[in-house]
Amino acid sequence: MCTLFEGGENLNKFNLFDNELIPKHEILGEDELKSVLKRYKIEREQFPKIKINDPVIQQIGASVGDVVKITRKSQTAKEALYYRLVIE
Amino acid sequence: MDTIPSIPKRISAIQFGLISPREVRKMSVTNIIAADTYDDDGYPIDMGLMDLRLGVIDPGLKCKTCGSRAGECPGHFGHIELVAPVVHVGFNKTIRKTLRSICRNCSALLLEPSQKKDFLAQLSKLHEMGHLPDPVINEVFKEARKTKVCPHCGTEQLEIKFEKPTEYVEDGHKLTPTEIRDRFENISDDDVKVLGMDPSSARPEWMILTVLPVPPVTVRPSITLESGQRSEDDLTHKLVDIIRINQRFQENRDAGAPQLIIEDLWELLQYHVTTFFDNEVSGVPPARHRSGRPLKTLTQRLKGKEGRFRGSLSGKRVNFSARTVVSPDPNLSINEVGVPEAIAIQMTIPERVIDRNTELLKMYILRGSDVHPGANYVIRPDGRRIKITENNKEELAEKVEKGWIVERQLMDGDTVLFNRQPSLHKMSIMAHQVKVLPNKTFRLNPAVCPPYNADFDGDEMNMHVLQTEESRAEASILMQVQENILSPRFGGPIIGGIHDHISGMFLLTRNENCITKNEALELLRKAEIRELPEPAGYKDNGDPYWNGKQIFSQILPEGLNVEFPAEVCFKCETCKKEDCEYNAYVVIRNGEMVKGTIDEKAIGAFKGIIVDKIVKKYGTEAGAKFIDDFTRLAVRGIMKTGLSFGTGDEDISETAKKNIKQVLDDAEIGVQELIRTYEAKELEPLPGRTLDETIEMKIMQTLGKARDETGRIVGNQLGLENSAVIMAKSGARGSMLNLTQMAACVGQQSVRGERIRRGYAGRTLPHFDKGDLGADARGFVKSSYKSGLSPTEYFFHAIGGREGLVDTAVRTSQSGYLQRRLVNALQDLEVQYDGTVRETRGVIVQFRYGEDGIDSTKSDYSKPDNIHKIVEAVTGRKVN
Numbered sequence: 001m002c003t004l005f006e007g008g009e010n011l012n013k014f015n016l017f018d019n020e021l022i023p024k025h026e027i028l029g030e031d032e033l034k035s036v037l038k039r040y041k042i043e044r045e046q047f048p049k050i051k052i053n054d055p056v057i058q059q060i061g062a063s064v065g066d067v068v069k070i071t072r073k074s075q076t077a078k079e080a081l082y083y084r085l086v087i088e
Numbered sequence: 089m090d091t092i093p094s095i096p097k098r099i100s101a102i103q104f105g106l107i108s109p110r111e112v113r114k115m116s117v118t119n120i121i122a123a124d125t126y127d128d129d130g131y132p133i134d135m136g137l138m139d140l141r142l143g144v145i146d147p148g149l150k151c152k153t154c155g156s157r158a159g160e161c162p163g164h165f166g167h168i169e170l171v172a173p174v175v176h177v178g179f180n181k182t183i184r185k186t187l188r189s190i191c192r193n194c195s196a197l198l199l200e201p202s203q204k205k206d207f208l209a210q211l212s213k214l215h216e217m218g219h220l221p222d223p224v225i226n227e228v229f230k231e232a233r234k235t236k237v238c239p240h241c242g243t244e245q246l247e248i249k250f251e252k253p254t255e256y257v258e259d260g261h262k263l264t265p266t267e268i269r270d271r272f273e274n275i276s277d278d279d280v281k282v283l284g285m286d287p288s289s290a291r292p293e294w295m296i297l298t299v300l301p302v303p304p305v306t307v308r309p310s311i312t313l314e315s316g317q318r319s320e321d322d323l324t325h326k327l328v329d330i331i332r333i334n335q336r337f338q339e340n341r342d343a344g345a346p347q348l349i350i351e352d353l354w355e356l357l358q359y360h361v362t363t364f365f366d367n368e369v370s371g372v373p374p375a376r377h378r379s380g381r382p383l384k385t386l387t388q389r390l391k392g393k394e395g396r397f398r399g400s401l402s403g404k405r406v407n408f409s410a411r412t413v414v415s416p417d418p419n420l421s422i423n424e425v426g427v428p429e430a431i432a433i434q435m436t437i438p439e440r441v442i443d444r445n446t447e448l449l450k451m452y453i454l455r456g457s458d459v460h461p462g463a464n465y466v467i468r469p470d471g472r473r474i475k476i477t478e479n480n481k482e483e484l485a486e487k488v489e490k491g492w493i494v495e496r497q498l499m500d501g502d503t504v505l506f507n508r509q510p511s512l513h514k515m516s517i518m519a520h521q522v523k524v525l526p527n528k529t530f531r532l533n534p535a536v537c538p539p540y541n542a543d544f545d546g547d548e549m550n551m552h553v554l555q556t557e558e559s560r561a562e563a564s565i566l567m568q569v570q571e572n573i574l575s576p577r578f579g580g581p582i583i584g585g586i587h588d589h590i591s592g593m594f595l596l597t598r599n600e601n602c603i604t605k606n607e608a609l610e611l612l613r614k615a616e617i618r619e620l621p622e623p624a625g626y627k628d629n630g631d632p633y634w635n636g637k638q639i640f641s642q643i644l645p646e647g648l649n650v651e652f653p654a655e656v657c658f659k660c661e662t663c664k665k666e667d668c669e670y671n672a673y674v675v676i677r678n679g680e681m682v683k684g685t686i687d688e689k690a691i692g693a694f695k696g697i698i699v700d701k702i703v704k705k706y707g708t709e710a711g712a713k714f715i716d717d718f719t720r721l722a723v724r725g726i727m728k729t730g731l732s733f734g735t736g737d738e739d740i741s742e743t744a745k746k747n748i749k750q751v752l753d754d755a756e757i758g759v760q761e762l763i764r765t766y767e768a769k770e771l772e773p774l775p776g777r778t779l780d781e782t783i784e785m786k787i788m789q790t791l792g793k794a795r796d797e798t799g800r801i802v803g804n805q806l807g808l809e810n811s812a813v814i815m816a817k818s819g820a821r822g823s824m825l826n827l828t829q830m831a832a833c834v835g836q837q838s839v840r841g842e843r844i845r846r847g848y849a850g851r852t853l854p855h856f857d858k859g860d861l862g863a864d865a866r867g868f869v870k871s872s873y874k875s876g877l878s879p880t881e882y883f884f885h886a887i888g889g890r891e892g893l894v895d896t897a898v899r900t901s902q903s904g905y906l907q908r909r910l911v912n913a914l915q916d917l918e919v920q921y922d923g924t925v926r927e928t929r930g931v932i933v934q935f936r937y938g939e940d941g942i943d944s945t946k947s948d949y950s951k952p953d954n955i956h957k958i959v960e961a962v963t964g965r966k967v968n
């Protein structure tokens with residue numbers, strides 16, 4: 001646990017997304033999820049996975065079974081979308 | 089992608105165990121008692137080694153177990169009831185360790201109950217974490233062996249010696265397998281667990297065999313020799329021996345033979361069973377065939393390079409392939425490969441007889457198999473293959489009609505795969521068009537050497553002849569050389585000019601040389617050029633002449649526009665572009681070379697901008713034609729003037745020599761001065777460095793500068809007419825550094841980036857004072873390769889050279905292993921038609937290939953250059 005700072009409350013919490021190397025993660029809504037599944041013609045299990053205990057997942061509060069949308073910066077494509085299924 | 093492949097079942101675990109006598113009998117279809125194979129009529133003997141219940145190999149017979157015929161029946165195990173138990177050699181070490189760990193009286197594990205519990209806890213923990221139990225098990229054996237008196241029954245333990253495999257001597261008494269088995273049977277299940285075995289799948293007494301499984305006949309088929317005699321497999325021979333001894337043993341024991349004879353027979357039985365499993369056990373003489381050849385038994389089938397794993401599963405030999413040395417031929421197209429006639433005669437392509445080719449195929453058959461475009465076999469509609477011989481060729485040519493297949497010999501224009509190991513990337517196997525040539529080597533255009541990483545110092549390559557229409561179509565669309573000019577690794581050409589192609593084009597295009605009509609025609613002879621352009625001018629006698637740029641322009645496609653600085657560019661502060669006074673800025677306008685010099689930057693493999701542009705703008709065919717044309721033009725261009733190099737080309741004038749000596753002497757003085765300030769403690773350390781590091785860096789810097797300075801002197805001295813300079817500057821081969829080392833000064837030798845310091849105490853060699861930091865005492869080589877090195881310099885050079893050799897050896901093995909791991913991890917990934925990258929279960933790995941979904945070979949280095957060009961071409965406005 002991080003105890004680098006002194007004073008104040010909630011010392012152990014800091015926002016992961018303040019770091020520029022951590023891309024945007026958001027929980028996919030039911031409708032958008034449906035359209036993504038349809039676009040790639042896949043089942044949920046065919047998404048890449050991410051563990052529930054991943055710090056990013058904990059911060060955005062996703063639960064097992066959710067699909068998160070990750071918006072990454074890309075050198076060649078400017079922005080690249082990625083999806084991951086949250087697992088145990 | 090309309091159906092997604094369903095997620096297949098996964099193997100969650102594999103359990104290994106020992107096979108119990110009960111299981112052996114259960115899987116056995118018959119007891120084998122007869123040591124014979126076939127009766128006098130050639131029919132398998134009942135309960136013999138070829139019993140029909142064990143499976144069938146003779147066509148026509150039916151398996152008595154499954155009812156299938158030969159080929160379909162997988163074969164079934166039988167068993168032999170051993171009269172007395174014998175040791176399984178494969179477990180001789182485990183048997184020894186177990187014997188030493190248990191009580192000779194009560195078979196209890198020789199450990200205190202607390203110790204036992206401790207080990208069990210450790211084992212279950214390791215199992216939980218998924219680690220191997222081996223270290224703990226070894227500890228168990230080690231601890232148990234230390235115990236001299238059984239903690240359970242108080243019996244004193246005796247030393248067990250292990251003299252030969254399968255022979256255990258306890259205090260001078262040889263333990264019989266029966267005794268060992270009795271001891272093992274009494275070990276409790278709990279103790280077995282501590283010994284690292286799972287008692288439900290591996291009881292220790294199962295390491296002593298009482299019943300021997302007999303492998304199915306399908307794994308040991310007999311072959312019928314041409315004389316009609318049957319020849320049995322080595323395993324069958326071994327089984328015959330085992331059954332014979334087993335029988336004799338039984339008879340002797342029943343007759344109450346003396347103990348000595350029984351013991352001899354028991355040992356003999358043990359020997360035969362041992363060699364049945366492994367015929368290369370040290371300490372056991374190998375069983376031999378009548379001819380004296382050692383038998384190939386079970387272990388020998390699996391082990392080694394020729395064994396089942398390395399020889400049959402990981403690697404296989406293939407038909408329709410050929411291998412020989414490669415040599416260059418710049419007159420071949422890059423898409424071609426020269427195949428020796430001797431190979432073309434051996435390799436065949438099956439061609440189905442149809443109306444339109446009947447006459448042609450008949451002609452091939454009539455030529456027979458000895459005259460080149462001939463045929464070697466015909467296949468009748470019923471599938472029979474008939475070899476074409478001098479005697480039957482007329483008859484076969486007569487008979488051939490629709491429905492037959494003729495295996496004709498390899499001919500010009502056939503598509504084959506060509507390969508050079510190590511096959512590290514997809515360009516290591518490419519499709520070529522055959523060109524049958526005399527002599528004994530494969531010939532290829534040197535421009536395709538880079539993707540294969542081939543040279544002609546004895547390299548051998550493989551050729552595979554494609555056998556079906558589909559494979560030929562696929563290969564020529566996807567794998568043909570011209571389709572691989574651009575490498576997906578960096579999006580540029582990996583096929584292009586090397587060595588003489590570059591120096592040849594450089595010599596041809598750099599000056600405003602006078603080329604007469606005859607010379608021009610000779611240069612362009614192979615390039616399908618039918619007309620020469622307007623001459624560049626006329627000589628005094630009225631004869632027209634052309635220059636090299638005009639000649640080169642003839643092989644450029646119409647409408648090509650490129651501009652770029654050449655390899656020889658001096659990288660001036662502000663490039664004057666077209667007006668470059670060194671002729672180092674290439675301008676091609678509308679397929680016409682206007683300015684500059686053609687060198688590595690223009691046509692070289694990896695760098696060639698013109699090659700890149702032509703492939704991207706005009707397609708792969710035009711690209712291949714351009715490469716073909718310039719390789720032919722270049723070799724003729726270089727022959728016009730010739731290009732040679734010898735020690736004489738490293739000669740420099742006396743003044744230059746003096747200058748070089750001056751530079752080196754000055755550097756030496758500089759170094760001495762540095763050392764003086766260092767020893768007087770006047771030297772300022774560099775930020776973040778110790779004083780020792782600082783002096784080393786400063787000395788290295790001074791000496792490096794001096795070497796570079798001598799290089800400049802040599803460069804100026806030799807000038808652009810020197811062949812080594814031409815090759816270095818144009819990028820054909822070698823560098824100015826190589827030339828400097830040959831002509832002026834070899835420079836500092838280093839180990840791990842530092843000056844050489846190891847050797848004797850405080851000095852590198854006894855020739856120097858202790859603590860001498862001077863240039864020559866620490867591996868600076870003042871001499872040039874041409875002048876020769878002094879003994880100490882020579883020694884330092886050898887030290888530096890050795891490091892280079894070790895480095896390359898280590899690097900290749902490391903990068904080879906890294907490559908292997910990467911390939912294994914990524915081999916099943918596939919880019920789908922929807923642009924996603926998926927693995928075999930359909931799980932997505934990338935939602936868009938490479939994030940941007942772009943094929944690097946079509947992307948112009950990820951720059952919007954092309955769009956700018958199009959905008960400029962349409963609107964006439966320059967965009968950036």
Ligand SMILES: [Mg+2]
Nearest residue numbers: 543545546547
């Ligand atoms: Mg070689």
Ligand SMILES: [Zn+2]
Nearest residue numbers: 143151154161
């Ligand atoms: Zn069968």
Ligand SMILES: [Zn+2]
Nearest residue numbers: 191194238241
């Ligand atoms: Zn005991």
Ligand SMILES: [Zn+2]
Nearest residue numbers: 657658668672
């Ligand atoms: Zn320039």
